[in-house]
Every structure is written in C-alpha cells, then in structure tokens.
Amino acid sequence: MEDESWMKLILINQGYFISSSLKALVKLKVPDILNKAAPSLSPVEICDQLPLRSKATLDSSASQLGRLMRALAMFGVFQECPSSEGEQRYGLNAVSKHLVTEGNSESMVPSMMFFPKQYNVWDLLPDAILEGVQPGSKAHGGKSVFELDPAIVKVFNTVMSAYTRRTMRLALQVYDGFQHAEVIVDVGGSLGASLEIILAKYPNVKGINFDLPAVVEHAAKVQGMENVGGDMFVSVPQGDLMLLKWVLHDWNDEKAIKILENCRQSLAEGGKVVVIDALLPEVAEKSEEYSLADKNAVLYDLAMLTTGEAAKERTYKELEQVAMAAGFSSLSVRARVDSASIIEIYP
Ligand SMILES: C[S@@+](CC[C@H](N)C(=O)[O-])C[C@H]1O[C@@H](n2cnc3c(N)ncnc32)[C@H](O)[C@@H]1O
CATH class of the missing domain: 3.40.50.150 (Vaccinia Virus protein VP39)
Incomplete structure (x- = not known):
C-alpha cells in the first residue's frame, strides 16, 4: 500500500485553500445563482450573471471561477454535471444547498x-x-x-x-x-x-x-x-x-x-x-x-x-x-x- 502520509498532510495544510475558495464563491453568490438556474450552469454562464468589471474579461473570469468550482466539486461541495460534449457544468448538491441565502432562514x-x-x-x-x-x-x-x-x-x-x-x-x-x-x-x-x-x-x-x-x-x-x-x-x-x-x-x-x-x-x-x-x-x-x-x-x-x-x-x-x-x-x-x-x- 502506497504511503499516503505526505498527501494527507497536504490536505490538512492546504485545507484553507478550499474554505477560502468557497468563501469567494459565496461572496459572489454563486450558490444562489445556481439555485435559480437549476439544474446546472457552465462557468461562463455563471460569470455572465456576475457584475464583472468588464464584459471583455468573461473568458478569463470564467476560467478562474471554473478552477474554483472544479476543486470544490472534488471536495464534495458542488455537483459536477458535464454536458454530453464534455463541457464543465456545475449544480448544487445536498452540501451546497446550505449555502443558498435567498428564502433560506437556516443558511450557513x-x-x-x-x-x-x-x-x-x-x-x-x-x-x-x-x-x-x-x-x-x-x-x-x-x-x-x-x-x-x-x-x-x-x-x-x-x-x-x-x-x-x-x-x-x-x-x-x-x-x-x-x-x-x-x-x-x-x-x-x-x-x-x-x-x-x-x-x-x-x-x-x-x-x-x-x-x-x-x-x-x-x-x-x-x-x-x-x-x-x-x-x-x-x-x-x-x-x-x-x-x-x-x-x-x-x-x-x-x-x-x-x-x-x-x-x-x-x-x-x-x-x-x-x-x-x-x-x-x-x-x-x-x-x-x-x-x-x-x-x-x-x-x-x-x-x-x-x-x-x-x-x-x-x-x-x-x-x-x-x-x-x-x-x-x-x-x-x-x-x-x-x-x-x-x-x-x-x-
Ligand atoms: C453563544 S450565544 C447563544 C445564543 C442562543 N442560546 C443560541 O443558541 O442561539 C450566548 C448568549 O449568551 C448571552 N449572554 C452573555 N452574557 C450574558 C449574561 N451575563 N446574562 C445573560 N445572557 C448573557 C449573549 O448575549 C448571547 O446571546
């Protein structure tokens, strides 16, 4: 069995990357955006609903946001819903539903x-x-x-x-x-x-x-x-x-x-x-x-x-x-x- 101790330590050490990434997405109200658009959106579609400083950055903004979404989906926070063409798309799951604020008096x-x-x-x-x-x-x-x-x-x-x-x-x-x-x-x-x-x-x-x-x-x-x-x-x-x-x-x-x-x-x-x-x-x-x-x-x-x-x-x-x-x-x-x-x- 491969020794996983090094990688376990990285998970703990860099765990705050995950909580900080999540906080960024919550600040941008991504869970609320996904909730309204169920079942799923691509990073470009999500960014299209954000108040980007300039529409010209849509692709580079979506690229960053997509990287955060991918990481959080791997940690079980969002649902990966790839399209039949393999396009990255994300939806809410039972975990991220707690991050919806609109109409949710128990939001985390x-x-x-x-x-x-x-x-x-x-x-x-x-x-x-x-x-x-x-x-x-x-x-x-x-x-x-x-x-x-x-x-x-x-x-x-x-x-x-x-x-x-x-x-x-x-x-x-x-x-x-x-x-x-x-x-x-x-x-x-x-x-x-x-x-x-x-x-x-x-x-x-x-x-x-x-x-x-x-x-x-x-x-x-x-x-x-x-x-x-x-x-x-x-x-x-x-x-x-x-x-x-x-x-x-x-x-x-x-x-x-x-x-x-x-x-x-x-x-x-x-x-x-x-x-x-x-x-x-x-x-x-x-x-x-x-x-x-x-x-x-x-x-x-x-x-x-x-x-x-x-x-x-x-x-x-x-x-x-x-x-x-x-x-x-x-x-x-x-x-x-x-x-x-x-x-x-x-x-
Ligand atoms: C951690 S909060 C818990 C609030 C509530 N029980 C709950 O579970 O949502 C602790 C509460 O103790 C109250 N508290 C602190 N010192 C107090 C005191 N000397 N007398 C009465 N309440 C006090 C605070 O104002 C606060 O609302």
Whole structure:
C-alpha cells in the first residue's frame, strides 16, 4: 500500500485553500445563482450573471471561477454535471444547498462570513500558548465577545439565530423533553429563535427569553414568550425548565458553575436544566476514525479558543463535574443533532 502520509498532510495544510475558495464563491453568490438556474450552469454562464468589471474579461473570469468550482466539486461541495460534449457544468448538491441565502432562514452563509472576518486571531496562537492566554481574550483586550462593539454583537446575534433555527428544528424531531414544561426559561436566549420554534410546536408552554438587556431589546415578539433582560451571573427568572443552548461553552468552569447555580436556584420543584452544547469525545473513546460529529465538535472547540475569553467545549465528564459542583445530582444525554448534544441535568 502506497504511503499516503505526505498527501494527507497536504490536505490538512492546504485545507484553507478550499474554505477560502468557497468563501469567494459565496461572496459572489454563486450558490444562489445556481439555485435559480437549476439544474446546472457552465462557468461562463455563471460569470455572465456576475457584475464583472468588464464584459471583455468573461473568458478569463470564467476560467478562474471554473478552477474554483472544479476543486470544490472534488471536495464534495458542488455537483459536477458535464454536458454530453464534455463541457464543465456545475449544480448544487445536498452540501451546497446550505449555502443558498435567498428564502433560506437556516443558511450557513451568515456564520461563514462572520467568524473569520471579525476574529482574525489565528496568528496570535503561538504567543497565546507561550503566554497561557486564550487568543480570543488577547484579541479583544480581555473582554468577552458579548462586550464588543454593539454593531458586531448585533451581527453575531443574527448569525446565531440562523444556526439555532436548524439545530432546534432537528432537535424537536428527536427530543420531546420540552413538551410537558410549564415555563421554559431560555437563559442567554439571544433573539428568541429557540423559544419561537419550541412554542410553535408546543403552544401551551410559556417561554421567557432571558438575555442581556441590550440583546433582548432586538428580540422577536412571539405569542406566549416574554423577553426579559438581566444578567445570568446575578440571577435568572423562575421556571421549571432552564435551557442553556450554546451558553456554557462561552465560559470557564468557575463561571459555568455560577450560571448553573443560578439556574438551580430558580428551578421549580421537579424541574430540569437542558444543556445544548457540542460534547467532545472522551480521549479514551478514541477510535480509528472519529465521526463527523466529533470532528465538528472539535472545530467548535477551536472556534471557542479563538473567539472567547476562556470559552471551551467540554467532554461529558467535564460537564458532569461542572454540574455536580453547582449542586446538581445527575445528567442524561438524551439526543444528538449534528454535533450538538442535548443533555438533561437534574437537581
Ligand atoms: C453563544 S450565544 C447563544 C445564543 C442562543 N442560546 C443560541 O443558541 O442561539 C450566548 C448568549 O449568551 C448571552 N449572554 C452573555 N452574557 C450574558 C449574561 N451575563 N446574562 C445573560 N445572557 C448573557 C449573549 O448575549 C448571547 O446571546
């Protein structure tokens, strides 16, 4: 068997060529162009719909674009649909459909465009390791993401909502733990996207969307949902189900424990906390090939490393330790959608 180690390393080393090429195509709205023109277009036909600086460059523009499309099709992002004459033509496939923005409230494009643009911190990593300070913290002068320029925070909240809509839609297909709650408090609920989806399915449930005052100001107005501004490190509103979705991963253990303690204090008798976060695989679980969900979880952890002050994803055992330290008695992983695990925590 040929030794493929050299080529494997090239794939990793130059993997950003693929993500950067994709970003260029998304900026040019190529997935939207392909979506309207289904089933397929040639690079010249795609370029014909782009605002080229001069029509005279159509062929050379199409040649560049065709090279990007070929690479991305080889990496499974677009569908190659060659004509009977062998002309290069491309269409959308299940992967690139997530890159359509028009009429798609769950598009991946807002988050793709937001993170690397706002937080170009990868170059800070070597020094961050030597100094023992997370680059996310270095880049933001020790502030948390939520204390940044309000304009950036506003875009961040919109980005989160698009991601959340997909996760919650899938979560409700496999998890029924919200059904019998009386009052769900979504702690760090942002613009209310999670509760909006839960309440649409369970209209008898009441929801409290709890977040920083400056965030809830822009939150959705939804029947059965109250928007409450406050600080989860001080206290959270009362309810019988506390939802913490993509919240604990923003904080170090000390702060995560404080959030959980405040949830426990406001939890009605018989209530529970539902955490939705990407659980990392335990080292001991290491197999030959990690699943896509595990690899996604580890990418989220790197996103936390490079955006947050002390943010991190946790393994089940790490989450259990934090929950026990906050006075809870047990946990149960109820489901996983994409790389997001749904974990119930009981007092
Ligand atoms: C990563 S976002 C997750 C948003 C939402 N749960 C979701 O999954 O889409 C974390 C949220 O925590 C909120 N947050 C940060 N600090 C907070 C605090 N001290 N009190 C309440 N919410 C806070 C942020 O404003 C943000 O909306």
